[in-house]
Amino acid sequence: xxxxxxxxxxxxxxxxxxxxxxxxxxxxxxxxxxxxxxxxxxxxxxxxxxxxxxxxxxxxxxxxxxxxxxxxxxxxxxxxxxxxxxxxxxxxxxxxxxxxxxxxxxxxxxxxxxxxxxxxxxxxxxxxxxxxxxxxxxxxxxxxxxxxxxxxxxxxxxxxxxxxxxxxxxxxxxxxxxxxxxxxxxxxxxxxxxxxxxxxxxxxxxxxxxxxxxxxxxxxxxxxxxxxxxxxxxxxxxxxxxxxxxxxxxxxxxxxxxxxxxxxxxxxxxxxxxxxxxxxxxxxxxxxxxxxxxxxxxxxxxxxxxxxxxxxxxxxxxxxxxxxxxxxxxxxxxxxxxxxxxxxxxxxxxxxxxxxxxxxxxxxxxxxxxxxxxxxxxxxxxxxxxxxxxxxxxxxxxxxxxxxxxxxxxxxxxxxxxxxxxxxxxxxxxxxxxxxxxxxxxxxxxxxxxxxxxxxxxxxxxxxxxxxxxxxxxxxxxxxxxxxxxxxxxxxxxxxxxxxxxxxxxxxxxxxxxxxxxxxxxxxxxxxxxxxxxxxxxxxxxxxxxxxxxxxxxxxxxxxxxxxxxxxxxxxxxxxxxxxxxxxxxxxxxxxxxxxxxxxxxxxxxxxxx
Amino acid sequence: xxxxxxxxxxxxxxxxxxxxxxxxxxxxxxxxxxxxxxxxxxxxxxxxxxxxxxxxxxxxxxxxxxxxxxxxxxxxxxxxxxxxxxxxxxxxxxxxxxxxxxxxxxxxxxxxx
Numbered sequence: 001x002x003x004x005x006x007x008x009x010x011x012x013x014x015x016x017x018x019x020x021x022x023x024x025x026x027x028x029x030x031x032x033x034x035x036x037x038x039x040x041x042x043x044x045x046x047x048x049x050x051x052x053x054x055x056x057x058x059x060x061x062x063x064x065x066x067x068x069x070x071x072x073x074x075x076x077x078x079x080x081x082x083x084x085x086x087x088x089x090x091x092x093x094x095x096x097x098x099x100x101x102x103x104x105x106x107x108x109x110x111x112x113x114x115x116x117x118x119x120x121x122x123x124x125x126x127x128x129x130x131x132x133x134x135x136x137x138x139x140x141x142x143x144x145x146x147x148x149x150x151x152x153x154x155x156x157x158x159x160x161x162x163x164x165x166x167x168x169x170x171x172x173x174x175x176x177x178x179x180x181x182x183x184x185x186x187x188x189x190x191x192x193x194x195x196x197x198x199x200x201x202x203x204x205x206x207x208x209x210x211x212x213x214x215x216x217x218x219x220x221x222x223x224x225x226x227x228x229x230x231x232x233x234x235x236x237x238x239x240x241x242x243x244x245x246x247x248x249x250x251x252x253x254x255x256x257x258x259x260x261x262x263x264x265x266x267x268x269x270x271x272x273x274x275x276x277x278x279x280x281x282x283x284x285x286x287x288x289x290x291x292x293x294x295x296x297x298x299x300x301x302x303x304x305x306x307x308x309x310x311x312x313x314x315x316x317x318x319x320x321x322x323x324x325x326x327x328x329x330x331x332x333x334x335x336x337x338x339x340x341x342x343x344x345x346x347x348x349x350x351x352x353x354x355x356x357x358x359x360x361x362x363x364x365x366x367x368x369x370x371x372x373x374x375x376x377x378x379x380x381x382x383x384x385x386x387x388x389x390x391x392x393x394x395x396x397x398x399x400x401x402x403x404x405x406x407x408x409x410x411x412x413x414x415x416x417x418x419x420x421x422x423x424x425x426x427x428x429x430x431x432x433x434x435x436x437x438x439x440x441x442x443x444x445x446x447x448x449x450x451x452x453x454x455x456x457x458x459x460x461x462x463x464x465x466x467x468x469x470x471x472x473x474x475x476x477x478x479x480x481x482x483x484x485x486x487x488x489x490x491x492x493x494x495x496x497x498x499x500x501x502x503x504x505x506x507x508x509x510x511x512x513x514x515x516x517x518x519x520x521x522x523x524x525x526x527x528x529x530x531x532x533x534x535x536x537x538x539x540x541x542x543x544x545x546x547x548x549x550x551x552x553x554x555x556x557x558x559x560x561x562x563x564x565x566x567x568x569x570x571x572x573x574x575x576x577x578x579x580x581x582x583x584x585x586x587x588x589x590x591x592x593x594x595x596x597x598x599x600x601x602x603x604x605x606x607x608x609x610x
Numbered sequence: 611x612x613x614x615x616x617x618x619x620x621x622x623x624x625x626x627x628x629x630x631x632x633x634x635x636x637x638x639x640x641x642x643x644x645x646x647x648x649x650x651x652x653x654x655x656x657x658x659x660x661x662x663x664x665x666x667x668x669x670x671x672x673x674x675x676x677x678x679x680x681x682x683x684x685x686x687x688x689x690x691x692x693x694x695x696x697x698x699x700x701x702x703x704x705x706x707x708x709x710x711x712x713x714x715x716x717x718x719x720x721x722x723x
Binding site: 318348350351352353354355357358376377379380406407408409411413414417419422426531533536537538539540541571 | 642655657658660661662682683685686687689690691692693695696697698701703705706709712713715716
């Protein structure tokens, strides 16, 4: 190898070697930081099925980005053309090198700079290599079309489906500049190569022939190859500290995800999640807080800050509704909620607490088959408790209202603020209090309590939401007499929908008692009311503004009533004052009291008699 | 001088001129606490006030008057449910204020240790 050739491959080779060393060190440290339980889970999950599903997901998500395809088609083309195109370029380049040299394993620079090394020999190599040239040109064109879209996205991101464009930090911009330089540099290098030495595919060859330069300027071609090598090397050097770390980290991230290893309270797994994030900005557009410019707690900013040396500030950590919309839309499935919870626990877990006043050994609860737990928020909407009482009495249930006169919290607000120790302390008291009723079924009207009960209470009896109870009554054929003739829209509360997956039951109930306008639904697409207990930063007015936006998105022109299944959502929506809001229990209780008109009553009695 | 039959303990006397460094710090982070009118809606709805006697109004009163020992104990009773923030007529971000107060005193304890 001549001195110039050595200089040419040096930036690329050094960059690649540096990148691999950094990656090996990082991945080793992160794998080491996995909890022993998760390490064991990883080894246990090793099976052909797991390997196959991981490979398929790596192909479909890392290269083809199919999740983006289902959301935004133009944005998908941009990402896919760059990722899949580059992959094909590497693959085809290697295949070309193997075909020409006959060696399957060769130095990486030999395939990357193949056209440089095979100058002047291509015309004599036959039609097969010419086909490779055409193929490489086609792939390069494919990548350059994606690159054009990426550049255009900086000017007008709306065309690609992003209302709010992510503003990257300085380091990411430098890395992006190197990336954007790689493909035009290769195009120019190949074109000039063909100008002076002939050959080339249907684009580079033609462009090469068009450029008419004297032979003594052939050093321009060499320079273009050096620029290409420097662009590649520079990109590899800065990649480990940029958002482009996702290109390689998505692979171990998918492997861990398929082994059901979660980022919650696991530093190692959290690191893989953090660096698998591509900062694509889709989450920024999913977040309802984005409409308010003064808050920057969105997942995009949170992850960007946490990756920086200084880390995320407390305001960013605590400024999130935790509605899960970003998690649902994330094409990489970065578990941002768990990472945020880890941070909240880190900063707030050691705060003091004393709940010994909740210990009342003398207090005796009456036992009943059904224990109804309203929760703190239902206390502020007593209509729901009254309605549930009416419903229980109507169906002749043996029930007890656990927190009717005085209240105790389920603990979720403590947990969401990061006070994990205090949360588990509260659980002890609340669990004991509920189980003192010796219930066979626990019903709650608050989805926040439902999530907590199902996640951490480990009750020996089933816990259901009141909409599930009402739906079970309808399934038994116990329909209410009447129907409210009101055009109603149902709002999916975040904790009930995205957290618990309860979508159809509330709709089944509403279908029978009102004129429901949104019986069909898109799973996980619901809007947050804005009143979430997870956020600690937003002002009351801003929460109301989010509630207003959500209602405007939800309701139709002729909607008369907004139905929800969460007391907190009800309170928040009510403050906006746009439309009457009722809980499903209230509507159900109302429909129970409707007297049937005489004609219908006679008909129904006749049906019963027959 | 009229005798009312009771006396005011100096420590419990409300004196808004008395400097309270903790109040100043919390006010910087949660400016809305200055809007508190001590209406008592928060204490009325508080789920722990009945059993523990605490409540957001009390926290603000103790904070303003620099009665930190009592405040530290009262803060530990808070269950953080956020009902106070929902009923506050002045729209005070009570949960953030309580969290900041807890952090302030926790930091103080750590510094002493």
